[in-house]
Amino acid sequence: MKVDLHCHSLASDGALAPAQVLRRAHANGVQMLALTDHDTVAGVPEAAETAKALGMRFVAGIEVSSQWSGVGIHVVGLAIDPDNEILKAALDEQSRKREQRGVEIGRRLAKLGFEDCYEGAKKIAGDSELGRPHFARYLVNQGYVENHGSAFDKYLGAGKVGDVKSQWPELDEVVSWIHAAGGYAVLAHPDKYKLTRMKLKRLLTDFKAAGGDAIEVVSGTQNRDITGYFTRLCEEFDLYASCGSDFHNPNTQWCDLGKVDPLPKSCRPVWQLFC
Ligand code: MN
Ligand code: MN
Ligand code: MN
Numbered sequence: 001m002k003v004d005l006h007c008h009s010l011a012s013d014g015a016l017a018p019a020q021v022l023r024r025a026h027a028n029g030v031q032m033l034a035l036t037d038h039d040t041v042a043g044v045p046e047a048a049e050t051a052k053a054l055g056m057r058f059v060a061g062i063e064v065s066s067q068w069s070g071v072g073i074h075v076v077g078l079a080i081d082p083d084n085e086i087l088k089a090a091l092d093e094q095s096r097k098r099e100q101r102g103v104e105i106g107r108r109l110a111k112l113g114f115e116d117c118y119e120g121a122k123k124i125a126g127d128s129e130l131g132r133p134h135f136a137r138y139l140v141n142q143g144y145v146e147n148h149g150s151a152f153d154k155y156l157g158a159g160k161v162g163d164v165k166s167q168w169p170e171l172d173e174v175v176s177w178i179h180a181a182g183g184y185a186v187l188a189h190p191d192k193y194k195l196t197r198m199k200l201k202r203l204l205t206d207f208k209a210a211g212g213d214a215i216e217v218v219s220g221t222q223n224r225d226i227t228g229y230f231t232r233l234c235e236e237f238d239l240y241a242s243c244g245s246d247f248h249n250p251n252t253q254w255c256d257l258g259k260v261d262p263l264p265k266s267c268r269p270v271w272q273l274f275c
Helices: 018-027 044-054 085-111 117-125 132-141 148-156 171-180 197-209 224-237
Strands: 032-035 057-068 071-078 184-187 214-219 240-244
Touching (some): 018 044, 057 085, 057 171, 071 171, 071 240, 085 132, 085 171, 132 148, 171 184, 171 197, 184 197, 197 224, 214 224, 224 240
Parallel strands (some): 032 057, 184 214, 214 240
Antiparallel strands (some): 057 071
């Protein structure tokens, strides 16, 4: 069975509408798909409806930003109830904090003479959650900087004036929201945090203690040694295994829906928990 349990739509920073994501996944032979937009479930109803029409297995999901020991960690929630009040209230609070942060970034950039950055970035963000990339695009569009990279190098990157600390919720808090919504918590793309092996084990110890359920053993097409290492960590920490493409955009060909290496046979697939 072709399974993809991590992807994004226009509801967050993906390029396709939820229905288009489902149709593309279907065309790529995916039989079970989870839509996991950043910090929102807004795309879930449309995706669920499309999946039904296509006869595909759909899993309601989300990817929630959290922090652990000062590191930004993403937690995927699978098989959640998108209408759960606890989850919805927590996400609303997060988006309010994001707005406040956006206003602060705008205020700081205005001090440098860059006007209306908040409004401009908001417009670019549209329906998706406001973040620094939207400010970067605004600065480029206004001709204040040459490109996205220099926007970060000069004004938005770590330690620069527009680097306003985002107050992500703690890892264990996020796990508890996902569980409150009846879902399962998956540590997303563990290879992306650039942690030492020792620190990754500390993270997994805390994740497990918080009630975490699974590790994303496979993220897209990845190095087999990495897959093997994460498989062993599943055993060591008694966690289930998940897999997903982290698809955002049809233009990035190396990361398409369903383009996911299979889970090693020794893993316990996370979908055993909800299928
Ligand atoms: Mn993203
Ligand atoms: Mn992520
Ligand atoms: Mn993602």
